[in-house]
Each structure stands twice: as C-alpha cells, then as structure tokens.
Amino acid sequence: MLTRITGGRIIDPANGRDETGDIWMRDGRIVEAPPGANADATYDATGKIVMAGAIDIHSHIAGWSVNTARLLLPEFRLGSAARPGSAPSSSAGWPAFEIGCLYAAMGFTTVVEPAVSPHYALHAHLELADIPIIDKATLAVLGNDDFLLGLIHRKESAAAVRDYVAWTLAATRSLGIKVINAGGVAAFKENVREFSFDDVVPSYGVSSREIVRTLQHAVNELGVPHPLHVHCNNLGVAGSADSALATIAAADGLPLHLAHLQFYGYGKEGGRGFSSAAARLAEAVNAAKSVTIDVGQVMFGQTVTVSLDILRQFNARNQARPRKWAILDGDANGAGIVAYNYRSADFYNAVQWAVGMELFLLIEDPWRVFFTTDHPNGAPFTVYPEILALLMSRDLRAQWMARLPTEAMAVTTLPSISREYSLVEIATMTRAAPARLLGLRDRGHLGQGAVADVAVYENEPDRARMFRSAALVFKHAELVVRDGKPTRHVFGRAFMVKPERDRAIDRRLKAYYNERYGISDDAIKVPDHAIGRPEPFELVSCAH
Amino acid sequence: MHHAWIDGTPAELDTAAATAARLLDASRQPLVAGLGTDVAGARAALALAQRIGAVIDHMNADALLRDLDVLREAGVMLTTPSETSLRADTLLLIGPGMTDASGALPLRGAAREGGDSGRMDRRIFWLCPGRDAGAADKITIVGLEPRDLPVLLATLRARVNGRPAGPPPVPTPVLDGVADGLKAARFGVAVWSAAELDALTIEMLCGLVADLNATTRFSGLPLAPGDNAVGVLQVCGWMTGFPPRTGLGRSYPDHDPWQYRAARLIDSGEADCVLWISAYRAAAPEWSRDLPTIALAPADARFQKPPRVHIAVGAPGRDHDGVEHHATIGTLAAVAATHASNALSVADAIAAIEAHLADGPSSC
Numbered sequence: 001m002l003t004r005i006t007g008g009r010i011i012d013p014a015n016g017r018d019e020t021g022d023i024w025m026r027d028g029r030i031v032e033a034p035p036g037a038n039a040d041a042t043y044d045a046t047g048k049i050v051m052a053g054a055i056d057i058h059s060h061i062a063g064w065s066v067n068t069a070r071l072l073l074p075e076f077r078l079g080s081a082a083r084p085g086s087a088p089s090s091s092a093g094w095p096a097f098e099i100g101c102l103y104a105a106m107g108f109t110t111v112v113e114p115a116v117s118p119h120y121a122l123h124a125h126l127e128l129a130d131i132p133i134i135d136k137a138t139l140a141v142l143g144n145d146d147f148l149l150g151l152i153h154r155k156e157s158a159a160a161v162r163d164y165v166a167w168t169l170a171a172t173r174s175l176g177i178k179v180i181n182a183g184g185v186a187a188f189k190e191n192v193r194e195f196s197f198d199d200v201v202p203s204y205g206v207s208s209r210e211i212v213r214t215l216q217h218a219v220n221e222l223g224v225p226h227p228l229h230v231h232c233n234n235l236g237v238a239g240s241a242d243s244a245l246a247t248i249a250a251a252d253g254l255p256l257h258l259a260h261l262q263f264y265g266y267g268k269e270g271g272r273g274f275s276s277a278a279a280r281l282a283e284a285v286n287a288a289k290s291v292t293i294d295v296g297q298v299m300f301g302q303t304v305t306v307s308l309d310i311l312r313q314f315n316a317r318n319q320a321r322p323r324k325w326a327i328l329d330g331d332a333n334g335a336g337i338v339a340y341n342y343r344s345a346d347f348y349n350a351v352q353w354a355v356g357m358e359l360f361l362l363i364e365d366p367w368r369v370f371f372t373t374d375h376p377n378g379a380p381f382t383v384y385p386e387i388l389a390l391l392m393s394r395d396l397r398a399q400w401m402a403r404l405p406t407e408a409m410a411v412t413t414l415p416s417i418s419r420e421y422s423l424v425e426i427a428t429m430t431r432a433a434p435a436r437l438l439g440l441r442d443r444g445h446l447g448q449g450a451v452a453d454v455a456v457y458e459n460e461p462d463r464a465r466m467f468r469s470a471a472l473v474f475k476h477a478e479l480v481v482r483d484g485k486p487t488r489h490v491f492g493r494a495f496m497v498k499p500e501r502d503r504a505i506d507r508r509l510k511a512y513y514n515e516r517y518g519i520s521d522d523a524i525k526v527p528d529h530a531i532g533r534p535e536p537f538e539l540v541s542c543a544h
Numbered sequence: 545m546h547h548a549w550i551d552g553t554p555a556e557l558d559t560a561a562a563t564a565a566r567l568l569d570a571s572r573q574p575l576v577a578g579l580g581t582d583v584a585g586a587r588a589a590l591a592l593a594q595r596i597g598a599v600i601d602h603m604n605a606d607a608l609l610r611d612l613d614v615l616r617e618a619g620v621m622l623t624t625p626s627e628t629s630l631r632a633d634t635l636l637l638i639g640p641g642m643t644d645a646s647g648a649l650p651l652r653g654a655a656r657e658g659g660d661s662g663r664m665d666r667r668i669f670w671l672c673p674g675r676d677a678g679a680a681d682k683i684t685i686v687g688l689e690p691r692d693l694p695v696l697l698a699t700l701r702a703r704v705n706g707r708p709a710g711p712p713p714v715p716t717p718v719l720d721g722v723a724d725g726l727k728a729a730r731f732g733v734a735v736w737s738a739a740e741l742d743a744l745t746i747e748m749l750c751g752l753v754a755d756l757n758a759t760t761r762f763s764g765l766p767l768a769p770g771d772n773a774v775g776v777l778q779v780c781g782w783m784t785g786f787p788p789r790t791g792l793g794r795s796y797p798d799h800d801p802w803q804y805r806a807a808r809l810i811d812s813g814e815a816d817c818v819l820w821i822s823a824y825r826a827a828a829p830e831w832s833r834d835l836p837t838i839a840l841a842p843a844d845a846r847f848q849k850p851p852r853v854h855i856a857v858g859a860p861g862r863d864h865d866g867v868e869h870h871a872t873i874g875t876l877a878a879v880a881a882t883h884a885s886n887a888l889s890v891a892d893a894i895a896a897i898e899a900h901l902a903d904g905p906s907s908c
C-alpha cells in the first residue's frame with residue numbers, strides 16, 4: 001500500500017526541512033517519492049502543516065497510582081459523563097482506552113509513562129497495552145529500593161550497580177531509569193520529614209547525591225540512550241530551586257534529565273516568601289549543555305497529583321482540594337495521590353503558571369527543553385493546545401497575565417519576555433528532540449525509513465484550535481484520526497532497552513527475593529505472554 | 545477435551561457457547577457476576593460486558609468496596625505485605641481474619657540490606673481477635689469480641705492523641721500501654737480484613753494510622769479478599785474508570801454500589817440473565833432466585849439447580865498461566881501453571897461465546 005500526503009508545509013527539523021512538498025508512505029514507513037508511481041491513497045494537505053507524530057516524554061498515564069487516582073475520585077467522572085468528546089474536563093478518570101484516543105486526536109503518537117516502581121511494572125504494562133493508537137514506554141524507578149541502597153552502602157563495584165540496573169530494565173521491560181527524590185522516600189520511611197541533596201538515608205548511610213551520581217553513571221555506561229531521568233528533592237517548596245541547581249551542578253558534563261523543572265522554580269523572595277527562580281534555573285540549564293529538562297507546566301483547573309515521591313505527597317496531603325488523598329508506603333518508592341485544584345486567583349498557583357512559561361521561554365535551545373505538564377500533576381495533557389498557543393503568542397500571554405494576581409506576576413520575569421515560539425521550534429520540542437532524547441531513531445522525523453507516524457494540522461491562526469484537533473493522523477502509515485476524531489483503534493507497542501549484563505546478578509536477585517520476601521523473583525518480571533497482545537514490546541538499541 | 549453442559553446434560557463446547565450467546569443476546573439486562581478470574585479473564589469479561597451493556601460485579605465486592613469507601617471518603621495510608629516484612633517493627637492486628645488456612649499469621653519479618661540488617665524483633669498487638677485468639681503467641685491481646693472494636697479503636701485513637709475518652713471496653717492503663725507502644729513504633733503497620741469489619745471501623749482505624757504519623761511512621765495493610773478481587777478491581781479501574789458494581793449499558797460507565805449490586809439486581813428482577821464466573825474455586829452464587837445462568841466454573845462445581853449453560857474452566861496459576869494480584873508484593877504478578885492442562889481459561893470461554901453473539905466477534 002502506497003500512501004501520499006500532498007502539498008502540505010512539511011516541518012521536519014531533524015532533517016532540516018521546512019518546505020511545501022509531499023510525504024510518501026509504504027509498509028508503515030516513510031519512503032522517497034517513487035518515480036512514476038501512483039499512490040493507492042492520496043490525502044490533500046494543501047495549506048496544512050505536516051509534522052511527525054508528537055512524542056510526550058513524561059506523562060503519568062498508567063499504573064497503580066494512576067488507577068488509584070481513578071478509584072479515589074469517582075466524582076471526577078460523574079460531572080463529565082456523556083459530554084462531547086472534544087471537551088474533556090476531567091483529568092485522571094479517563095479509562096485507558098480514552099487516553100489513547102485523546103492523545104491521538106492532538107497528533108501524539110508516542111507517550112512515556114515515567115514512574116514505574118519495578119514491582120508494579122506488569123500492572124503498568126497491562127494498562128498501557130489497553131491504550132490504543134499510541135506507542136508507549138515506561139521508565140523504571142530506582143534509588144529508594146533496598147537492593148540498590150545496599151549496594152551503595154557496601155561500596156560495591158560500579159559493575160555490580162550496572163548489572164542491577166540492566167537486570168531491572170530487562171525485568172520491567174523499560175526504556176530507561178528514573179530516580180524520584182533519591183533516598184528521600186527511603187528516609188521518610190525512617191521518619192525523616194525533610195531531605196536534601198546531601199542528606200543521608202539513616203540506616204543505609206547513603207546520600208541523595210551518591211544515589212543520583214551512581215545511577216547516572218550506570219545508565220550512561222550501559223549505553224542506555226535516555227539519560228538518568230531525575231525528580232529532584234524538595235519538589236514544590238519555596239526555595240526548591242536550590243535543590244535543582246545542586247542537581248544540575250552535579251551532572252558534571254554527563255547527560256542528565258531533570259523532570260518537571262517548574263516544580264523546582266521557586267525562590268523565597270517577595271512579601272509571601274515565594275517567588276519565581278525560573279531565570280536562575282534557565283541560566284544554569286543554558287550553561288550546562290549535558291542537561292535536558294522538561295517543564296511540567298501548570299494550568300488552572302481541577303486535577304489530581306500522582307507521584308512516587310511519597311515524602312512530598314505526604315507533606316502536601318493537607319493542601320488537597322478537594323480533601324482527598326492516599327499514600328502508599330509501597331515497595332521502594334510507593335505512591336501518593338492528592339487531589340488538587342490550581343486556581344487563577346491563587347497567588348501561589350499563578351506564580352507556578354508563570355514559572356513554567358518562563359522556563360519554556362528563557363531556555364534557549366528547543367532541543368533541551370521538553371514539553372510536559374507532568375500530566376496530571378500540573379494539568380491534564382488535554383490542555384497542551386492551550387500551552388502551545390501561549391508559547392507562540394506574547395499577546396495571548398499578556399491577556400492571561402492581565403487576569404492573574406498582579407503581585408504574583410511581580411515576582412516573576414514573565415511580563416518582560418517577548419519571545420514567541422515558531423512552528424519549527426514547536427516541532428523540534430515535541431518531535432525531533434524527544435525522539436533523540438529517548439534513542440528512537442526512526443521516530444520524530446519524516447526522513448526516509450522513519451516510521452510513518454504523521455500529524456497533519458490546519459494552519460489556523462488560533463493555534464490552540466489547530467493543535468487540539470489534528471486534521472489527519474497516521475500511525476505506521478495507517479489513517480487513525482480524521483478531523484480530531486479517532487477512526488481506527490490500532491494498538492501500539494512499548495519500547496524497551498535490554499543492555500548486556502553479567503548473569504551472576506540474576507542468581508543474586510533470585511536469592512534476594514527468596515530470602516527477603518519468600519517469593520520467586522519471577523513475581524516482578526514482565527513476560528510477553530502476560531500482556532495479552534501480539535508483539536507487545538519493541539527493542540531499542542543501546543549505544544554499545 | 546473440553547467439558548460443557550446445557551441444563552446439566554453434557555454438550556459440545558460450541559453448542560454450549562452458542563446457547564450462552566443466545567441467552568445474552570435475548571437478555572434485556574444481563575449481569576456479569578462472580579468475576580473470580582485472572583486479569584485476562586477480567587479483561588475479556590469487561591469487554592463482553594461493554595459490548596452487551598451488562599452490569600459488572602465481583603463476588604467479594606462487599607469487602608472490596610468497604611476499603612474503597614474509606615479511600616474515597618477519608619484518606620488512607622497503605623503499605624504492602626512485602627514492605628511490612630522489610631520494615632515493620634510493630635504490628636497492630638485488628639479483629640478476626642488475620643490467620644491463614646493453617647492458623648499461622650501470614651506476615652513474616654525480613655532483614656534489610658542496610659547497616660542494621662539484623663532481623664528485627666517485632667511487637668505485635670492484636671485487638672479483639674475473636675475466634676482466632678488461640679493462634680496468638682508472644683502477642684499482646686487487647687479485648688476479645690470483635691463487636692467491641694469500634695469503641696476500642698475510638699478510645700485508642702483518643703488516647704494516642706492525648707485526649708480524654710469515655711470508659712473503654714478494656715482498662716485505661718492497658719489501652720494507654722497500647723497507645724504508647726504504637727507511638728514508640730519506628731515503622732508500624734495496622735493489619736485488617738475488610739471482610740470482618742464495617743466501613744466506619746475501617747475509617748476509624750485509618751484515622752488512627754494517619755494520626756500516628758504526626759510523630760512516627762505508621763501505615764495500613766488491608767488483607768486482600770480472595771478470588772483475585774483486587775486484581776479485578778484494578779482491571780475495572782483502567783477499563784471503566786470505576787470499581788465493580790458498575791453498569792455499562794449507557795454511553796458511559798455508571799458506578800453505583802447499591803444499584804448495581806448483583807444480589808439486589810437479581811432479587812428485584814432487574815437482571816434477567818447472569819454470566820457467573822468463578823475460576824479459582826467452585827463458588828456458587830449467593831442468590832436463590834431462578835434465572836437463566838451461564839456459569840464459567842470448574843468442572844466439579846455444583847449448583848442448586850443446573851445452570852442453563854456450564855462451561856468448565858481451569859484455575860489460573862494451576863491449569864494455565866495467568867496474571868493475578870500477588871499476596872506478597874501486593875500488586876499484579878504473572879503466575880505460571882503448576883499443573884498445566886488443556887482446560888479452557890475464562891478468556892477462552894468468553895471468546896467462544898462472543899463468536900456466537902448476534903453481531904459477530906468483537907473487533908479488538
């Protein structure tokens with residue numbers, strides 16, 4: 001089957017292309033225009049924008065915590081029942097099926113679930129398998145687990161840590177490793193209530209810095225394409241910028257990704273002791289060329305926060321809006337779910353919104369700043385079109401700021417920023433850069449041989465409208481969305497890496513699970529047959 | 545070969561499946577109940593229920609929804625059996641239902657990898673063990689009768705918070721001893737079985753656990769009901785957004801714990817056809833009213849009256865591989881067949897029925 005998209009403006013920053021032209025697709029891939037060939041199907045994109053399918057590197061879409069948020073907040077669904085599909089107003093209640101449809105409608109074709117505790121990997125993959133259309137991946141979370149802290153405590157070799165990381169990636173079928181409040185969650189289980197980068201987990205005698213550095217090196221040395229994905233200490237508190245700056249400084253020239261930096265963009269200036277530190281953070285990121293970040297933009301409205309940082313979520317439980325929360329002191333990281341409503345009249349929430357915008361606009365390189373709301377923590381992913389519109393128009397931002405508390409805007413630099421994102425920068429940030437960051441060589445671009453995940457948008461001046469409802473979306477060259485409505489529910493795969501390891505670690509973990517828990521280590525492995533769909537995984541190659 | 549029966553008479557699987565499909569097609573309000581099955585069976589059952597507009601319920605939903613009510617209404621702190629093994633220096637056992645079939649307490653103690661890696665000594669308090677009291681060894685038992693639990697927990701919570709309380713069912717110094725013991729925990733875990741308690745008692749207990757976290761660390765461990773109730777709950781969550789007791793007949797899932805309780809739907813006559821699923825054991829439905837029933841149950845299941853259709857299914861983890869809630873890590877895990885057989889899985893049996901539905905096999 002040969003398919004042709006004709007006459008659109010092709011924006012493909014990975015291949016340096018921005019021109020009017022055609023896209024040809026065959027057997028699921030982009031191909032060069034075959035001389036003299038007639039397409040079996042032709043789609044007219046004249047006057048429209050053609051980009052690769054978008055990639056979201058950090059969105060909580062599956063697993064125990066996401067599902068528990070559904071069960072915690074049944075009323076989020078009641079109020080929005082039987083509503084038009086184009087106007088979703090709830091955030092965490094969507095069943096797996098709707099998540100895929102809503103993402104695809106916006107032209108997204110790949111989404112990473114970034115917080116999977118190893119013991120919960122099978123649950124996460126089962127949920128992901130029921131999300132249609134998009135491809136998926138998980139990041140496995142280490143850094144508060146007894147086994148790793150034991151390795152570091154005993155000063156075991158870097159090779160032992162690498163083998164353990166490789167074993168975890170293979171067992172959990174993950175694309176990368178994340179660390180969430182390194183050591184802070186383990187310390188909280190020992191009744192520590194505040195934990196910073198150089199604090200030490202009491203019974204292991206290991207600092208957060210050591211954990212991050214150990215994992216960063218292991219991931220890098222294993223050749224895993226995606227750098228260690230870090231959720232820093234002290235998320236959300238005034239002065240949290242210091243934690244992020246300390247972590248950026250510790251990157252030491254090696255790749256490191258900081259997640260949802262907005263939640264660390266807070267200083268202690270101003271009358272309320274809460275201010276934007278985004279300019280300082282952006283300056284540090286601009287200077288640290290090995291560091292990438294995603295934003296975690298806040299938008300106003302009801303949502304629910306889900307995080308494996310249970311120290312943070314425990315401390316936030318009394319600010320729940322409505323007052324509903326659950327904390328799981330689970331294996332390794334556990335999980336915390338706290339309902340929250342970001343209000344535009346709230347000084348703190350308005351500062352948070354501005355901090356996210358500042359980070360997007362002050363970090364100069366669109367290859368190193370990634371587009372997220374930390375769904376659903378800053379806002380549900382369905383608000384992406386509104387955020388894109390804000391990034392592309394200072395006038396629109398000015399309209400928003402005019403409605404927000406003046407004293408909040410006064411503790412940020414946002415009113416002074418005039419930058420507007422171009423469509424090429426948007427395509428870089430949401431397509432080309434995420435594919436490169438995740439090591440997905442045949443995604444995020446429209447060059448020959450790429451997987452034919454393609455989004456076609458009307459070139460409307462109302463950018464929110466444009467990005468909310470893609471005119472056409474192709475997954476593996478198959479039409480899956482037309483005019484923002486899913487037309488076909490194919491099922492994608494989950495990406496994973498499987499770096500080489502010394503099999504001695506397998507015997508060691510078998511003994512560990514048997515001695516500590518009296519169970520087989522098979523209990524935490526994700527076998528193909530358990531997923532219930534054909535070829536549920538796709539292997540991504542490591543650097544060596 | 546596969547075993548199937550129509551009205552108690554052996555039948556070919558295909559004939560039985562076709563009969564089941566006709567019953568479901570003819571039903572104006574079908575019910576998918578029992579749901580004692582693995583994740584694949586639950587996914588298939590829910591997909592079928594969505595297709596035919598059925599109500600879904602689980603045979604242990606009473607206990608499941610009691611814990612869930614507290615989650616939804618009050619806020620909870622929870623942990624897992626495995627984390628309890630690794631960390632708990634204090635256990636607070638609540639009421640009966642704490643022991644396994646052999647009469648032993650199921651929670652083991654383990655060592656951690658850190659500096660103080662010796663196996664810890666545990667303090668164990670057990671409030672109102674009722675019939676299970678004989679199992680206790682080296683355990684501080686406080687109160688006996690489970691009916692005293694609501695007042696005992698309320699007064700204990702008051703004493704933990706340094707507040708006066710009315711006359712407790714046990715002497716105040718004893719109660720204060722327990723309160724001091726709980727506050728002295730480094731990581732304490734309260735354990736209960738929702739099958740044995742009412743929702744208000746569980747809420748009081750979860751409030752006590754939350755209060756203890758003002759000064760120390762404490763968490764809660766609800767023991768999972770049987771028949772993979774928690775595994776099925778998770779599947780219901782991600783497929784519908786809701787727990788069992790949800791109607792799928794509208795254009796959106798509609799959850800109502802009262803309206804969609806299987807026994808009520810049957811007693812009231814609202815449901816007129818049941819697909820009863822019990823793959824782990826030969827559990828029969830709790831209702832007595834006669835209505836067309838399709839049973840996916842072990843070959844040796846006995847019913848008060850033979851169901852219209854009975855298709856024999858194997859047990860997940862025995863006859864076939866599966867995924868189910870794991871009692872130690874407290875989440876979903878793959879289980880391999882211990883005695884692999886050619887018995888049908890629930891998912892297989894549902895696929896056989898779906899192939900005969902009036903609008904043909906489902907597309908995904």
